[in-house]
Amino acid sequence: MARRAGGDGLSLTLGIETSCDETSVAVVEDGRKILANVIHTQVALHEKFGGVVPELAARDHLERLPRLLELALENAGATPDDIDLLAVTRGPGLVGCLLVGVGVGEGLAAAWTKPLTGVNHLWGHIYAGMLARPDLEPPLLGLVVSGAHSDLVRMPGHGRFEVIGRTRDDAAGEAFDKAARMLGLGYPGGPALDRLARSGNAKRQPLPKPFLEGLEYSFSGLKTALLYRLRDLGEAVTDQDRADLAAAFEQSVVESLLAKLDVALDDQPVAEVVVAGGVAANTLLRRRAVEVVGDRARLTMPPLELCTDNAAMIAAAGYFGGGPTPAEVDPSLGWER
Numbered sequence: 001m002a003r004r005a006g007g008d009g010l011s012l013t014l015g016i017e018t019s020c021d022e023t024s025v026a027v028v029e030d031g032r033k034i035l036a037n038v039i040h041t042q043v044a045l046h047e048k049f050g051g052v053v054p055e056l057a058a059r060d061h062l063e064r065l066p067r068l069l070e071l072a073l074e075n076a077g078a079t080p081d082d083i084d085l086l087a088v089t090r091g092p093g094l095v096g097c098l099l100v101g102v103g104v105g106e107g108l109a110a111a112w113t114k115p116l117t118g119v120n121h122l123w124g125h126i127y128a129g130m131l132a133r134p135d136l137e138p139p140l141l142g143l144v145v146s147g148a149h150s151d152l153v154r155m156p157g158h159g160r161f162e163v164i165g166r167t168r169d170d171a172a173g174e175a176f177d178k179a180a181r182m183l184g185l186g187y188p189g190g191p192a193l194d195r196l197a198r199s200g201n202a203k204r205q206p207l208p209k210p211f212l213e214g215l216e217y218s219f220s221g222l223k224t225a226l227l228y229r230l231r232d233l234g235e236a237v238t239d240q241d242r243a244d245l246a247a248a249f250e251q252s253v254v255e256s257l258l259a260k261l262d263v264a265l266d267d268q269p270v271a272e273v274v275v276a277g278g279v280a281a282n283t284l285l286r287r288r289a290v291e292v293v294g295d296r297a298r299l300t301m302p303p304l305e306l307c308t309d310n311a312a313m314i315a316a317a318g319y320f321g322g323g324p325t326p327a328e329v330d331p332s333l334g335w336e337r
Helices: 043-049 054-076 095-112 121-132 172-182 189-197 220-236 239-267 283-293 311-320
Strands: 012-017 022-029 033-041 085-091 116-120 140-145 150-157 160-166 272-276 298-300
Touching: 012 054, 012 095, 012 311, 022 054, 022 311, 033 054, 033 311, 043 054, 054 095, 085 095, 085 121, 085 311, 095 116, 116 121, 116 311, 121 140, 121 150, 121 160, 121 272, 121 311, 140 239, 150 239, 160 239, 172 189, 172 220, 172 239, 189 239, 189 283, 220 239, 239 272, 239 283, 272 283, 283 298
Parallel strands: 012 085, 085 116, 140 272, 272 298
Antiparallel strands: 012 022, 022 033, 140 150, 150 160
16 A cells, blocks of 8 residues: 555655665655665675675666665555655766666656656765754754765755865775775775774774864875884784774774864854764764764764665655756766755
8 A cells, every 4th residue: 555645745755876885775755754765785795806896886786776676665665656756866976886876767757757856975974864863954064974075064954065174085984994904804894993993992002193274184194104003013913903903093083083073063053963974883983973062062873774875865865955857977976966
């Protein structure tokens, strides 16, 4: 039985996410309530390569999407007739992967005679906060940290974003992945480093805290410091040394990220703060963000399943912020529409 039978006036958005190595389809009601959010991760597919292989990722998206679409509609108790809007990630991301999602979205829009909007993936991470806390509204301050981005943004209203700080080189997630590779950890590196750091003591292997003037980040020097420390330890490095270094590296990244958020919140006070993106699943970051924000604002961090890439956040962003129609792919898309 369809969700909207009887003319209840609720609006359903079907979201599609294929920007990198998660394939996801979701159905979201009125941009706030998740009715279905089906996610397939490609970790096992890329693990032996130590990173995402774009061609394999795109092919897997194409193979998985039809079944995920069926599951999402089934889980939502909806039919194509009930869907009011289709929202698909148009960028940033891997071009082949984006083309798969947009192509499927365009096909569904034509077959179902529904409007289609192309969504900025970066916006989606902020809107994940609104799915976690339905009463959340702009203006707000956002820290979006992922494998490709470490950005401080101000959101004065729906579909409006101003970047006030960002990384000059590696993003935090990329830095975690590269550090994990140096430490001989598995793929994906960020979660593996997080787990190892819990058994380490940062004070035993201290690393420098990256610092730049203003609200910018830089993590390249920190990576170099870790490389030199491992070189100096040589074959004498122990498992405990690795755990201590993981803890020190994690602490340096997290404190750098939150130091800028602290400054931004003092300089530009707002009632709401969102910390989101894949790196927002990091244990230390989640704990320290609560302490840093304190009672100056209400802090929202999406649950772990909404930190990583998912279609629910794309559906929500499509509902509130929209984007261009047709949904033109832009793999290097920034925060602009």
